[in-house]
Amino acid sequence: MTDKDTAVLDTPEMITRRQAVLRVSALLGGAALIGSTAWITGCNTEKPAATGGEAFTNDDVAYLDEIADTILPTTSTPGAKAAKTGAFMALMVRDTYSPEDEKIFRDGMKALDKASKDKNGGKSFMQATPEQRLALLEALDKEQFDYNTKQRAEAKKKSDAFLTERQQGKPEPQSTQATQIVDQPPNKYFRMMKELALLGYFTSEIGMTQAQRYVEAPGRYDPCIPYDGKPAWAGHA
């Protein structure tokens, strides 16, 4: 549990709820933003039974490791590959994604490879240099970011419009249904990859205890202290 969780929501009950929804949104393959609007989606997707496609091969896992490690490479702390993020991504796709999302993810792995070959003279992602890999992912990331920015502006506009309407005394919709809409990015495989890489890395032992700081039992609460410029305190399960 992190301070991020306390931030947007509230009491213990709600903190855990938000935490869960954050996770769920990640598990749904990024159907919702992980961020300030994530928990709002109130996920209740009716999904078909788990069937699970083909298992990911060792080569697939190695490929996912390289994708994750391009997003989160070794710096002064170990990177995503060291944290076995590829295996985590494969597990999550198999165990938690809907068949539709699993297909998007697997097709995305192929699409990324094809993009690499097209751009880099026939070299697959695995064959590409770290610089070439980074360039590929940066382009995909830019696309996602522009989409997210648009979504956030929409959400803000809706919120402002709601407040204005209320100030003008317009009647309330007669329900307790969610008023926010879950965003569905048009091309979401990279979003899935980035989300799973981030989740896998920052909740791994390396990500929590080396990239971030983790104290199992802090023993006290200091509600307001000078920030020492060091990494964030990681949360609990």
Added chain:
Amino acid sequence: MQTQEYDAIVVGSGISGGWAAKELTEKGLKVLVLERGKNIEHIKDYVNATKGPWEYPHRGGRTRAMEELYPVLKRDYPLNETNLDYWASDKDSPYTEVKRFDWFRGYHVGGRSLMWGRQSYRHSDFDFEANAKEGVAVDWPIRYAEISPWYDYVETHAGINGSIEGMPQLPDGKFLPPMRLNCGEQMVADKANKIFGPHRRIIPGRSANLTQNHDGRTQCQYRNACWLGCPYGAYFSSQSSTLPHAAKTGRMTLKPYQIVSEVLYDKNAKRATGVRAMDALSNEMMDYKAKVVFLCASTLNSTWLLMRSATDVWPGGLGSSSGELGHNLMDHHFRAGAQGNLEGLDDKYVFGRRPNGFYIPRYRNLFGDKRGYLRGFGYQGGAGRDDWGRAVAELGVGGKFKDAMAMPGGWNIGATAFGEMLPNHNNKITLDPNKKDKWGMPVLAIDCATGENEHAMRRDMQVDMAELLNAAGVKDVTVYDAGYFPGDGIHEMGTARMGRDPKTSVLNSHNQVWDAQNVFVTDGSCMVSAACVNPSLTYMALTARAADFAVNELKRRNI
């Protein structure tokens, strides 16, 4: 069929059952506690309590296989990898949803006291008087003065942290030191509390987490992992707080896996003689006899039990003569509020994970305020710095991005309102004549919906928080309504309400069933209105009060 005899039987071992067990045993009674589910032993059975978060294969999340097994639980946060053992199996515990009702249950020793949110607030006379003043449902048969000493009593034992605020709508209690507001919350509180006056204020949340060593239990270690079970016993649960005291008397017998199927009723003596139970593992039936029976099986299940009892006298069951048994189901509607970003605090941080937040007590329709709806809501919220989760929505891949995302992000603040839901006769539970569970017992059909009053309130739940945050200088404020279905609040209440008149209520002012005065119902079933505060503390106080009354009545041979 075998029979065993006790002075008292307590059905259920959660927050209310634990208190009944403690009070009745400490007052000298030989008490049998029957729990329908498995035992969970304090500390020993908290198997995940000290696990590293990285040790869960899915890092605490949920799989599709889990969603298959838990079609109800998956609707909200409880379906997860970290404490799934503490939630009742949806497959084994079916119910019928006439309308969608999210019922999240804990069928084991300790019940939901193991997983509860621990927020602990008193009702005030604004709450106890509201029904009578507004002509809604029936009047509470008690007032604050009658329950106040019992709030004192249970708070003193349970260990509730909080600050003394002198706000009439949220009475102060016997508190351990508060868990303090953090920089972000304090900054907003300082500004907002000046602007909005004494009745609409941000105060520290009050929770059942120990801020000092207390009653042989260790103080909170600020892990914020309460829902895994606390190895320090630092939050109130039946396991950490009430059952150990009951066990210490040597007068408690605790039996897990006993599904009580009916209260045994002697129609000539007009009193209960005990209960009938089925062993959940062997399906063997057993009768247990006692002078007094406490039903603390949780809101809907205590009523289910009453409906199955004394049906030879009343077809609708024990307590149904009023026509109100099963009616007036309530919850708190929530998940509407506002949030925003805080500037000017990037050089500030916190240490430790506080299992608590801030609270804004109800101010609507009080102190001269008049809205187009009845009652009001309180806010629960918190401030903090963003973590790596922000990275998904941010532009970036690569080493610099990774190192930046490992640092704390900006501060933000947000809150959701918890709104009072009015008692409504049409919101009801009945026995489904067509469906049985795997033990052959009929299941409940739940027919409950929010009404116009709740819908109208949700506007203010959003707008008011935005207004407060904007006034306090918070940036990028947005409102939200994340949607709500009855049951979501996990504060289900009512269906066997207290009252002043046996014609319109199931229980009297001491939680006695009007039609069988040696049967007490002291869990959430007894609630006459919901107020907008988290209800568990009130169940504790009502249970301790009823237990004291029951023992005195036994001594006087009145029951």
